[in-house]
Amino acid sequence: MHEKLNTEGIDWSGFNHYLKEPGTSTDNASVSRIFTQLGINDLMLEYVMNNTPVAEFIRTRYQAKPIDLSTLLALPPDSFGHQWATLMQANHLNPHFFQNLQEHDDRAYLINRLHDTHDMWHVILDFDTSEAGEAGMNAFTYAQSGSPTTCMLMAAKLVRAVGGSDETRIKMMNNICRGYQLGMTAQPFLAIAWEENWSTKLSDLRELVGIKP
Structure with missing residues (x-):
């Protein structure tokens, strides 16, 4: 029998x-904090660190060089x-939407890296970036990282x-199925420095990680 989680004092x-309704960056940080308090984010870290390329990447503490959208649009x-820049501009998205953690351990780096690459993975x-599209992203990220936040x-x-x-629900379920399947079959996205590939053809990158048209 599974041990019952102690949720006393948790802010839901x-x-x-x-x-x-779709949450804010503060809501997202709150949800992630729940799983840190419960110790489940430690299980996520353990899961991804069992993948050698991902573990090696996390230990490098890779940090991308700042770049502006106008440079990428050129x-x-x-x-x-x-x-990526077109997606961000067309949807008025903030590259720094998520509240990154200030700690410097493996778990914090993993969570921050998931934040930093979320829109790139889109x-x-x-x-x-619809609700259905985000649900597909959640399913993919959960399959790749075991992130309890994306599952919730x-x-x-x-x-x-x-x-x-009905149309929305069907599209959402289809995206969840597709996202999870892609997450289980694609190369580990957490082992890639995506920001070093801005000038690479998108089709070539997709082929590299096993995403077929």
Whole structure:
């Protein structure tokens, strides 16, 4: 029998907000903090560190050089950098949306890296930024990293979808299935310095990690 988690003193306000509407960066940080308090983020770290290329990458503490969207938009239209900058600009997205942790251990680096690359993975996987697209991203990230936060956020999206249209629910479920399958079959995304590949053709990057058209 599984040991019952001790949730006494846990602040569920961030997740409760997510159940009602798409959350803020503060809500996301709150949800992640829940799993750190429960010790589940330590299990996530243990899971990814069992993958040698990912563990080696995390230990390098890779940090990308700052770059602005205008520089990336000047790259060829079929490049990864141009496509990412286009996504960010078209959807008015903030590259620094997530609240990164200030600690410097492996767990904090892993969580911060998931934050920093989230929108880049959107481009590689071709998931849009709708609720259904984000659900697909959640499923992929959970498959690749065992992130409890993305699992909980995916669950919140499914709860909100109950009151939506059949079309929305079907698209969401299809994206969740596709995202999870891609996460289980693609190369480990956490082992790649995506920011060193801005000028690479997007199609070549997808082929490199096993994402077929």
